[in-house]
Amino acid sequence: MPIRTDPNPRPVAAAPVPGLASSPERPAGSVAPSAHAAPSGPSGRPAARQAPRRPDPTTARLAVAAGGIATISALLAAIASAAVPAGTAAAAPTTGTAATPGSVQTIVKYVYVQPGQVNPSTGLATVVTPPAPLQAPAPVVTRQSGAKP
């Protein structure tokens, strides 16, 4: 039984992506306090032995943060693509309203219950696989209120 999509998907305002707020990183150019900094003597003069100069860690931290953001973005994209059921992609709208840049399309999913039915001519041109024929009438039937059996 094929899965269909709405021939006229409507754009929806893009939602902000959580978790991408600026991280409390240290401003570039600032110096981190080091546990290995040369101790000062009681008089305030530098100690006799100077600690070796270390590279500024800010660049490395920014690189790690950028890599983390890229990883999270890739994971979100993978999750979003996996949420669309198999088969839906093949039935993607060939006609309909183009998405506005910066917007997200809402896809309405449905299946045909009876054989031989197709979308209107303004919609998709797809092949419909007939489902199994209906069984014998059920002893209990749900119907609109007041409808005669």
Place this chain on the structure above:
Amino acid sequence: MIGATALAAAPASPSATLPRAVNRSRAMGGGLGVHVAVTDDTALATAELDAARVAARVRAWAGRLTRHDAASDLMRANADPGGAALVRPTLAAALRWAADAAEMTGGIVDATLLHERLAAEMTAPAAPAPGPAYLPARPGGLAPRPAWRVETARHGGALLYRDPGVAFDLDGVAKGWIADRALALLDRHPGALVDADGDIAVRSAEGDAWEVGVADPRTPGAELAVFVLPGASLGARYGLATSGISVHRWAGPDGERHHLIDPRTGRPAATDVVQATVLAGSARAAEAWAKTAVVLGLVAALNVLDRAPILGAILLASDGRVLAVPRTTRWLA
């Protein structure tokens, strides 16, 4: 409405493994069926008695909640012009569910549309609907929707507070609610099904299943599909309900009218959904979502139902197509 009662063993459906006792009668303006599944034939007599008792309870509840009897609890509350009215437990419980259904469906299910429904049923040109003399007039304006609430009072009753002129119509809301409540009275049997004029509450026993067809309103006796509702070790509960605009339909001065009012306009919903059937965990929830689907129209309905806490839905569109929410197929025969 009370009609003839008949007791009979139900015809076995292909999925049924347990014997069934059935009580069929008339209530709520339509058919009432109480079906009980038992472990063996020796329990059939007891099941038939229980089914008859439950049918009597259903008729009593329906008599308190109908809008067609000025002496019902509902219409006496509607006629009370005061800001607070003391209501009995059955009406209080049904109204509480109506409030929950309104919240669940974003206000599409609205039990305060009696004035609008009566206006739609008038054949005279539209305009102010005075309603029956025993109803207080509602002040003009449709938005915002009137406020009301139910608060518990002593002795199991409740106090109903509402804006002036609010009058309730519990029609479909009450049927689903009654079906669920009636099913709960049959808990001592392995399985049961209560059909309250098309709103159906089901409990399936392990190893057993109930089959429920979806009527095709275009052809008497035909079905759009058949649901198979299997049991589980702890008992599986389901609710099925159908709402539509093709039965209660008539000609008005400005075109065809029907009974499903869109609370956003106060008029019969302009919709391309002829009928919606929803499978959910309870009959009352199924009824609320089915009505919502019809009022919203096809595209919005499919969009909402795809995210709603339901098990499936089948829609008959005005162009003849029969569409289902994808997860529905798991439950189809």
